[in-house]
Structure formats: C-alpha cells, structure tokens
Amino acid sequence: MSGERVxxxxxxxxxxxxxxxxxxxGADEEGTLAALKTIRRELVDPRIVEHRGRIVKTTGDGLxxxxxxxxxxxxxxxxxxxxxxERNADKPAATRIEFRVGINLGDIIIxxxxxxxxxxxxxxxxxxxxDPGGICVxxxxxxxxxxxxxxxxxxxxxxxxxxxxxPVRAHRIRIDSPVAAPPAAAAEPxxxxxxxxxxxxxxxxxxxxxxEQEFFTDGIVDDLTTALSxxxxxxxxxxxxxxxxxxxxxxxxxxxxxxxxxxVLSGSIRKAGTRMRMSAQLIDAVAGNHIWAERYDxxxxxxxxxxxxxxxxxxxxxxxxxxxxxxxxxxxxxPQDLAAWETYQRxxxxxxxxxxxxxNETARDFLQQAIAQDPTLACAYxxxxxxxxxxxxxxxxxxxEAFGVAEPLARTAVNLDDLDATAHAVLAVILLFMRGDYDAxxxxxxxxxxxxxxxxxxxxxxxxxxxxxxxxKAGREFIREGLxxxxxxxxxxxxxxxxxxxxxxxxxxxxxxAIKSRPESAYNSYFRAANYGQLGEMxxxxxxxxxxxxxxxxxxxxxxxxxxxxxxxxxxxxxILEGLRKAGWQGD
Numbered sequence: 001m002s003g004e005r006v007x008x009x010x011x012x013x014x015x016x017x018x019x020x021x022x023x024x025x026g027a028d029e030e031g032t033l034a035a036l037k038t039i040r041r042e043l044v045d046p047r048i049v050e051h052r053g054r055i056v057k058t059t060g061d062g063l064x065x066x067x068x069x070x071x072x073x074x075x076x077x078x079x080x081x082x083x084x085x086e087r088n089a090d091k092p093a094a095t096r097i098e099f100r101v102g103i104n105l106g107d108i109i110i111x112x113x114x115x116x117x118x119x120x121x122x123x124x125x126x127x128x129x130x131d132p133g134g135i136c137v138x139x140x141x142x143x144x145x146x147x148x149x150x151x152x153x154x155x156x157x158x159x160x161x162x163x164x165x166x167p168v169r170a171h172r173i174r175i176d177s178p179v180a181a182p183p184a185a186a187a188e189p190x191x192x193x194x195x196x197x198x199x200x201x202x203x204x205x206x207x208x209x210x211x212e213q214e215f216f217t218d219g220i221v222d223d224l225t226t227a228l229s230x231x232x233x234x235x236x237x238x239x240x241x242x243x244x245x246x247x248x249x250x251x252x253x254x255x256x257x258x259x260x261x262x263x264v265l266s267g268s269i270r271k272a273g274t275r276m277r278m279s280a281q282l283i284d285a286v287a288g289n290h291i292w293a294e295r296y297d298x299x300x301x302x303x304x305x306x307x308x309x310x311x312x313x314x315x316x317x318x319x320x321x322x323x324x325x326x327x328x329x330x331x332x333x334x335p336q337d338l339a340a341w342e343t344y345q346r347x348x349x350x351x352x353x354x355x356x357x358x359x360n361e362t363a364r365d366f367l368q369q370a371i372a373q374d375p376t377l378a379c380a381y382x383x384x385x386x387x388x389x390x391x392x393x394x395x396x397x398x399x400x401e402a403f404g405v406a407e408p409l410a411r412t413a414v415n416l417d418d419l420d421a422t423a424h425a426v427l428a429v430i431l432l433f434m435r436g437d438y439d440a441x442x443x444x445x446x447x448x449x450x451x452x453x454x455x456x457x458x459x460x461x462x463x464x465x466x467x468x469x470x471x472x473k474a475g476r477e478f479i480r481e482g483l484x485x486x487x488x489x490x491x492x493x494x495x496x497x498x499x500x501x502x503x504x505x506x507x508x509x510x511x512x513x514a515i516k517s518r519p520e521s522a523y524n525s526y527f528r529a530a531n532y533g534q535l536g537e538m539x540x541x542x543x544x545x546x547x548x549x550x551x552x553x554x555x556x557x558x559x560x561x562x563x564x565x566x567x568x569x570x571x572x573x574x575x576i577l578e579g580l581r582k583a584g585w586q587g588d
C-alpha cells in the first residue's frame with residue numbers, strides 16, 4: 001500500500017459539451033470548428049474568467065471547469081446558456097451550436113492540473129441529463145444556491161446514471177424563469193428611458209467572508225449613486241429600485257429594460273486583511289457591451305476616507321467614458337432623427353473637435369436646434385454660450401462683442417437649472433474672460449464646485465479665476481485636478497489653461513509641454529512664440545511667430561483694437577508682452 005498522501009478538496013465542478021457535435025462536424029467540419037472557437041473566445045472563456053472558474057481540460061466538443069464557489073458555477077452556466085440562446089435566435093435549428101451543462105459539488109482528487117473522483121463523474125452524468133441549452137444540477141448544488149440565487153429548480157427525481165453506484169437526485173434550472181427580482185418587482189412594467197442618458201448603480205457583490213464588509217460595500221454603492229446624481233446630464237435610478245437586484249443575478253439587458261437605464265454600473269469588493277480590491281464595470285444595457293472597466297487596490301485605514309477615495313476615482317473615470325459613449329451613439333444617428341438631448345450631444349461633439357471656425361459654427365447650429373426642440377434644456381444654452389468664448393479665443397470676435405451674446409445665454413442656463421454645476425462654471429468663464437468681473441466669476445466658480453465637487457469644468461473654472469487674478473500657483477492645482485477629472489471636456493481647454501498658469505509661474509518648459517498636443521492656431525502659435533522667447537530659443541520663437549502671422553490671427557488679449565485679456569495684475573500682462581517681444585513680435 002502506498003504511503004503517499006492523496007490531495008483532495010471540495011469544489012464545484014461544471015461539465016459541458018456540444019449537442020449533436022458529430023452531426024454538426026459531418027455537415028460542415030471547418031465551419032463548426034470556426035464557430036466553436038469564436039464562441040469559446042467571445043463568450044465561454046470570458047464568462048469562466050469573470051466568475052473565477054478554472055478550465056481543467058477540454059475535449060473536441062466539451063470542457064471541464066472547477067469553481068471555488070458553487071454560486072459562481074451556477075451563475076456562469078446561466079450566463080453562458082442565456083447568451084447562447086440569443087446567439088442562436090436567428091439561426092436554423094440544424095446549424096445551431098448548443099451546450100448541455102451539468103454541475104455538481106463534491107470531493108475531488110487533485111493530480112497536477114487535473115481532477116478526478118465521483119464528484120467529477122457525477123457532474124459529467126448530470127450533463128447528459130440536461131436538455132439542449134439547459135442546465136442540470138445535483139441536489140447539493142440546488143440546496144446550496146436556492147436561497148442565494150432567484151432561479152426556479154425543477155425536481156427531476158432520482159436518476160440512475162452510468163458508473164455511479166447510488167441514484168443521483170437531479171434538478172433542472174429554468175433558464176427562462178424570472179431571476180431579476182422578487183415577483184412583485186418583476187411584475188412591474190419596464191420603465192421608459194428619459195431623453196438624457198440614465199444609469200443604474202447595481203449593488204456590488206461582497207466577495208469577502210466578513211459580513212461586516214456588506215455595510216462597506218453597500219456604502220460604496222450609495223456614495224456612487226449620490227455622486228453620479230450631481231451630474232445634471234445624467235438620470236440616475238434611485239437606490240431603492242437598483243437594490244431590488246441585491247443577491248440576484250439577471251441579464252444586463254433585462255435590468256436596463258426594467259429600470260429604464262441605458263447604462264449599468266456594477267462591481268465587486270474583496271477584502272483581505274488591510275487590503276481591499278474593488279472591480280467596477282460600466283455596461284451599455286441596450287447593446288450589452290462593456291464601455292469601461294477598472295480595478296482599484298487600496299489599503300484599508302480610514303474607512304470613510306477610503307469610501308471617498310473610491311467614489312471619486314470611479315466617478316471621475318465613469319463620466320468621461322459615458323459621455324464618449326453617448327456622443328459616439330449620437331454620431332451614428334441621422335441628424336433628422338435626433339431628439340433635443342441628442343442634438344445637444346451632436347453639438348458638443350463638434351465643439352470637442354473644434355480647431356477651425358467652421359466646426360464652431362457647426363456646433364452652434366446644433367445647439368441652437370436643440371434649444372428650438374426643447375427651450376428648457378439648460379445645458380444647450382451653456383454649450384451655445386461657450387461657442388462665443390471659442391470665437392474670442394480664435395480672434396473672430398472681441399470680448400466686448402461676444403459678451404453681449406454669451407452672457408444672456410449663460411444666465412438663461414443658470415435660471416433654467418440653478419443646480420447645474422456646468423452652467424455656473426460656464427458663466428464664471430464668460431464673466432472672467434469677457435468682462436473681467438473677478439468677484440462675480442469667483443462666486444459662480446465656487447457655486448459650481450459646491451454643486452458638484454467631481455466636475456472637471458468646475459475645477460477648471462476656479463483655476464482660471466485664480467490664475468488670472470494673480471494666484472497662478474493655486475490656479476494651476478485646480479486646473480490639474482480638472483484635467484484629471486475630465487481630460488477631454490469640450491467646454492474648457494484644460495491644457496491651454498494649464499499652460500498659462502505655468503507661464504505666469506515662469507515655468508516656460510511646462511507651458512510648452514502642456515500645449516504640445518494642441519492644434520495649430522494663431523492663438524496657440526503666438527503663445528508658443530512667447531514661451532520660446534522667454535527661453536531664448538530664437539529659431540523656435542521665430543518659426544512659431546511666422547506660423548502665427550501666416551494664420552492671420554493676433555495674440556489672444558493683444559488685438560489691434562487694444563482689447564486685453566482680463567488679468568488683474570498689470571505685471572502679468574506685461575509678462576506676456578515681454579515674451580512676445582523677445583520672440584520678435586512688433587505689435588502694440
């Protein structure tokens with residue numbers, strides 16, 4: 001008798017194979033192999049990884065997978081079978097690739113990367129009892145998950161299966177049964193999505209064994225829901241509606257339809273000792289595809305500080321990703337099919353891509369159209385007001401000319417929605433650049449930050465006020481935070497504003513670095529020339545100056561009409577002139 005100790009463990013085993021594999025191969029060998037590889041690559045393998053499974057081995061038409069959690073095993077199987085049903089919906093029955101799945105929880109023997117024992121054999125026999133596209137589980141699996149997952153189990157009775165001495169009590173999972181929520185909630189009609197993009201923050205999964213962690217996990221979800229609610233361009237599903245799904249699994253498309261949400265934010269949290277790992281993902285609930293995903297690792301010291309840190313990190317990443325997804329969606333539609341919100345987004349897309357006057361005019365046309373479609377859409381007035389700020393930046397209007405048009409538009413936005421932080425931030429920028437009213441601009445910037453501390457343009461607006469009123473050091477920090485929160489916002493050119501703060505701090509190399517990716521314009525070229533002049537790099541200074549003059553513009557703030565940027569300190573204006581003249585500029 002061998003004295004070698006056999007390694008064993010309790011694990012959840014999933015066995016699956018393709019229904020009618022020999023028939024499919026006989027009809028179309030190459031096509032079947034190609035289709036099966038695609039399904040593995042796009043669906044099966046990613047779902048196994050997502051649910052923390054390990055593929056033990058594969059055969060031509062099947063695979064054996066182990067899971068540390070029986071809940072994960074069942075969720076993985078249901079997800080795969082549901083998505084396979086969707087893939088097969090429009091295909092002839094004779095060409096469909098369908099799986100049978102069996103799941104067991106049992107003691108197994110470990111041999112290297114392979115596993116053996118009755119636990120494995122029972123899973124394989126249960127798979128043969130499953131219907132095409134179905135799942136069959138043992139009684140122990142049913143008992144373990146029935147209070148954790150809202151699936152319907154049909155008792156198939158005692159089954160005598162090959163090479164297993166005792167009968168196996170089998171249960172069939174009803175894939176088509178309601179799983180999204182308790183019956184009362186599931187019976188409610190699906191909500192209608194609002195014109196603005198809507199998002200539901202689902203309860204995050206607590207992956208730790210510590211029940212106290214449940215409070216922390218729910219607290220993160222509450223904070224994320226509150227933080228996202230501050231963004232007026234979003235409609236956020238209320239917590240009590242989203243928490244119907246706590247402890248339940250469902251297809252994300254079903255959740256979106258039930259809650260009236262185009263986007264769903266979900267995730268999980270695992271804590272081990274003093275370390276915490278959170279994973280989050282943003283999904284388009286209509287298309288079913290992932291938009292953004294990230295993992296956050298943190299040390300757990302101050303729980304409340306940790307919640308704030310995670311909330312700010314996730315929110316600042318989700319919003320730009322969501323805005324980009326919305327604009328991409330809108331750009332795929334015909335202009336004549338756009339609703340007011342979508343027309344606004346089309347205008348913002350053009351504003352984001354402005355590098356010539358024509359694009360600014362296109363943005364303005366769409367924003368005016370959005371206002372005509374919905375005169376109460378505050379964000380459209382803010383966007384339209386900002387197009388005039390762009391005209392001033394490009395030298396197409398003087399600050400005095402633009403203010404008479406832009407200021408009433410920005411004030412209309414604030415009056416329509418006083419809780420819109422973006423509206424207050426845009427008004428702050430206009431009051432600063434077009435009228436030089438520092439006190440009023442500061443008041444509006446502060447109001448924007450109070451309304452939404454996670455809004456990039458709010459930090460950018462405060463940074464501008466500070467920079468141009470003589471505190472470039474503090475201003476630079478606010479601008480950097482705005483850049484971190486939303487690097488691609490079309491409503492404020494963070495990079496150029498950062499460059500100006502660096503210039504006033506005599507950090508000319510930093511200023512050039514900040515605008516190195518900015519498109520060419522007379523304004524940008526003059527500014528580059530001033531920095532090269534200060535650095536004494538005369539060949540680069542002359543080249544930038546020649547390019548600026550060829551573009552037939554003038555330095556922002558030093559036009560032939562004598563208009564000047566509204567810096568509060570004379571020495572800041574003189575500092576700009578000094579750099580320009582060192583570069584060889586001969587203007588007034």
